Structure formats: structure tokens, C-alpha cells
Amino acid sequence: MADNQFGSSADGVSRRKFIAATGALGTMAAAGCLGSANESSDTDPLTADGSSTVYPITNDADSLWNGNPPADDQEYWGPGQYGIDTDQNLADYWAGLYGFEPTEERSVPPFSTQVALSHSGTGVEGVINERVDIGDASSTAESILGSDHEELDNIVDHVVAVDGQPIVVSREIHDAGVTQVTGDELRAIYKGELTNWSELGGPDKEIYSVGRAEDSGTDTAFRSNLYGDPEEPIDPDTRKGQNQQVATLVEQNDNAIAYIALAFVEPDGATPPIGLELDGTLYEYGTNLGAKEYPLSRDLHCYTYDGTDKRESAFLNMILSEFGQTNFVEPNNYFKLPPERREEELSKLADQA
């Protein structure tokens, strides 16, 4: 009797388990099929990833692109304002230049775009490994990968804007009268040789120097701009990965100095800018910080791999246009590319249809 009972219950279990197992098998088989069907097509989403500095530009472009507003939407598109003669929706027009079929529908672009946020190195690495289509970087791939990297010849550099890096200090330091530093003083601060604000005419407070993540695009650009050598070692008191974190630190402390993307400067807020005097010229926020000669400036790059295909060209062409520069670059406090540089960048894109 006991044996019988045991036997029947074991049977029951095994049947149930069998059904569960077959179900699991079927699911995995289906997943396997789906997984293998990833041939790239022209309507796959265009993906971008990389630097937090380039992110605001590509992200704003991404938002409008996916919104695909109609031509009569003056706030978000209005092509007439930029000397463009079309009545197509935004993404329809820019994609149409490269032969994509218009959808004529709001929120449905001919192909969608996705922009992720990480670091310059991740963006360049992602584009080389073909994980993403566009790699955002705030320093050149050459300085990130090393000038002898084998993949350097396979990636195309598209400069979309110029970023000036102002020097900011904590509110308390600015209010105490430190409104400018010289290049030599700045070099000494980041070398750990100048450690008290009183040496700069400020209060008797330790200097808290904020740097960026070691070897990140911003860090490399800073060292190469200020010391003339991207491999110059510096010794900041802290290193942070993102502009947001740097801004928070400058705000939370009363003795901080930092270099930060233009977008995070608040002249009347917690991150006031100070002037930088180099080779006899004083560069100040709001006057000549945008000058081409400002030493702490750098190009913002969008890298593509193995040439630039039509999807990538359509998107980058929009950013490089007067419309893109006005709507994505300027509002984010970056400098627009001068016309001759824009011509040069446009010539790297695929041929229009």
C-alpha cells in the first residue's frame, strides 16, 4: 500500500515536472530564435553612448528626432526659421535627405534614436566593438586609445561642437575676492604645490582641488591643455566621474576649485566662474571665454565606425546644420562650430540621396 502511494505520487511529480521542463525548453528555443534574428536593417534604432559632456547635445537631438514634430510646429521645428524650405516633419526631412521614407506622423520617425550616458572611453570602445553606432567623446580617440591603436584608422571623427572649460570656485571663495588665477597658479594647485587660498589673496583655507576621473576625456584634455602634455601626472584632492558630481562638490564645500563643462557654470549661483590669465591674456566668462584661443577648450566628438552610414549621416547632418547648432549646441552652453569647420565636418558624411 505504502509502496503504491509512493509510486503514484512520484509519477504525478514527474509528469508535472515533465510539462514544466518542456515548457521551459520551448521558451528557450523561442528565445534562441529571436536572439539569432538580429540582422541589421535600415530601420533599426540609431544608438549612441559615451561622454556626459557630449550627451546633452545628442540627447536633445534625440528627443526632437523621436518627436518628429510637423513643420508648422514653430517651437520645435519651424524649418523656415533656419532657411530650410520644406513642409515635412523634422525627422522625415533630415532622414529624407538620405533617402529614408517619411512617416508623416508625429512621434514616429523613419528610424528611432537612442542615446545613453557613460564615459568617453566607453563610447569609443562601444563604437569600435559595434555595440553602438555613434560614440560620444569629449577628447580625441587618439588620446583615449593611444596613438598606436590599430582601430584608429577605422573610426571617423565628427566634431559637433566646442566646449570651453571655465574654472569655478566655491561661492565663499569667490565672495572673498578670488576672481582670477594665473596659469602657473592653476598648474601648482593641481600639482598639490599650492594648498592654501591665502596664497591667492583669499581666506586662510585649504584649497580643495576637484579633478575628473583618472584618464577620462575631460581629465586628459585638461592635462594636455594646461600642461601641454596629456601624460602629465596631476594630484587633485578628489576625482569625480561626472560634471554633476563636480558641481555638487563645489556647492557642498566652501574651499573648492574645479574645472567644469560650461553648462554647469552658475555665475550668480553655487558655481561662480573665475578668470584665467595665460600668456598675458585674461580669459573671462561672458567676454572672451569662447575665443578660439582659450586654452581650456576642446572639441566634442561623435565617432562612427567603418565610415559613416546613411542613418548616422542623417542624424549628424541635423546636429551640424544651423538648426542643430542653434537648438542642441547653443542652449547647452557649448560653442557653435564656425562655418568653415562645419563645411569640413559635413564633407565627412555619406552622400545625400
Add this chain to the structure above:
Amino acid sequence: MSQAASQTSRRTLSLVRTAMDLDRPSLFLVTAQILLIIGTFAGFVVQSTLTMLFLYGFLLAAAVGWVTRQALTAKVVTFLMTAATLSTLGLIGVFLILEAIPVVRHAGLDLIWPFGSNEWSSTQGQFSLVPMIWGTLLTTIVAIVIAAPFGVAGALFISEIAPDWLREIVKPAVELLAGVPSIVYGFIGFTIINPYVGNLLSINPGALFAIGLVIGFMALPTVISVAEDALSAVPESMKDGSMAMGATDWQTMKSVSIPTAFSGISAAVLLGVGRAIGETMAATVMISHSRRLPKPELYNAFDSTETLTTLIAASYGHVTPGELFWSALFAAGVLLMVIVTGLGIVSELVEQRMHRKLRGGQ
């Protein structure tokens, strides 16, 4: 001892007998399962397209086996699962060491030798993990200075002092604490403790002391629950004996419970140390990542530097794979693994010793 040995030999015998007694279809099923799963693994390693085919084959063989020879299949599958767990562990170790080789070749012993330059500067090709090891050590010491007394006190209260109804509430509450995600502690540390300690002592944010404080509290639940287990394992008879001699509750705790459970309590503290060393998230958001030894004195826990875990967490995103910097991150991983495994083994040994002692005492 001999009991364990005879059990092992009995199990081996039974395994051999099982293999000998198999009929042909069973033998076929077992062999197929083992070969297919090995094939899946090999296919995965060499990135073959056949991997999925092998996996489906194995699942099919396991399914057929489950229906026709359930007991046998259960034995084989549980064995394969255990083997998979162990080999994953082994492969992680091998991978970490392989990836760390370039930086060890480049920097040699300077990587961990504390009497050299101790400079970390990736652009200059100087990779010394000494500042990170020192940072880890200082934060861990602070953490354990917090976690050990609080943890042992908590354990003593729960197991010996608290009335039953209170224990019913406090014990699960402590275990719940262990479930709070570390980023929550880190965020509190970043937004509240860092500025508070900074203002109070006029120091820069990211003090190793503040980080040690936070991870000390994070290690508390581990210390409390393991120490509490050790204290509860002290036989009632020993305590009763003490009470019968006229000792008070506190005298019994002090002279009987704690000394008897001492090795268990040390194991609890060691596990807490392991938890503190391995803690990443909370430290990453709070620390300065400056990668130099604390100033002005080495033992200044109010300056900030970097720990082994935060080095990896702060760098992996923008370091290019294949560079020496990348390899140095793996070297940090190897060090962490060695340290934490060592601590785990020591605490295991200590615990075993206590159980032996208690058995011997009875």
C-alpha cells in the same frame, strides 16, 4: 573522524555500485548528459554556434532521464550543478589572475611593496596598489572598531538579556538591516555624513573615518547574527551550572557564555571584516578617489584616498580594455579575492574549533 571517513567510503562504494548496476539505456542517458553539458561549456568558451544545440541536447536528455530514470537523473544533475558552481568559481580566479599578469610583469613587486615610491599614476605608467591597500586597511579598522563592540553587545542583548517578546522583534529587524541595499547607506553617507563630518571637523569630504563609520554599520547585521548564533549554541547546562553555583546573570554571561562562545564571536567579527573589505557601493560614492597615501600622517583617517574596491568601481567605465590600467584593476580584484577568501577560511576554522570544543566539553 573515523565516522566521516567511513561515510565517505560508503558513499564512494554506493556511487561505484550505482555505476556498475546501470542498464544500457541508463548508462547511455548519463553519458549523454555529461558529454552534452561538457560540450555546451566548451562551445561557450570557444564561442561556437553549436553551443545552443548542445544545451538543448542536454535539456532533452535530462528531460527524458527525468521521466524514465528519475532517481539517477537527479543524482547526475545535482552533481553537474555542483560541478558547475565550483568550476565557475575556479574560472573566475583563473580569469582574474590571467588578466592581472600584464601589470604584474610591468610593475613587479612594486605593485604591493610598501617601501617603494607608492605612486599611482596611470599616465606615467606607475601602478602601486599600496595607497589602495592602505585605504582598505584604514577603513576596515574603523569599521571593525564600530562593528565589533556594537555587534557583540547586540548579540549578547538578543540572546541573553532581551525578554522573549522583544527578541522576536529585534532579531528579524536586525536581519532585515542586512537587506538594505548598500547604495542606500552610501547615499546617506554622501548626503548627510560626509557634509556633517566635514563641517564638524573642517575637513574635506570623503574622510576614511566617515566611510569606516558607514561600512561599520553595514557590517553590523552580519556580526550580530553570527555572534548571536554562537552565544545561543552555548549549552544551557553550562549556564544552569553557573546559576546553580549562585552566580548572577551578568556573572554567567561574563564568565561562562562569552568565554565559551569566544571563537564563534571572533568568527563573527572576521566575517564582518570580510564584509567591510568587500563593500564597494557605499565607499565609492563617499570617497575622494585621490589614490595617494593619507596626509600628513599615514594613519590620518580624516584624509581620504582610495580603496581596492572603489578603485575598480570608479575606473572600469572609462579605462580602455587591454591597457595596463585595465590590468591593474584586475590585480586589485585578485588581491581582494585573496584577502576575503583568507578571512573566510580563518573564520570557518575558528568556528569549527568552537564546535569541537563544545562537543568535547559535553
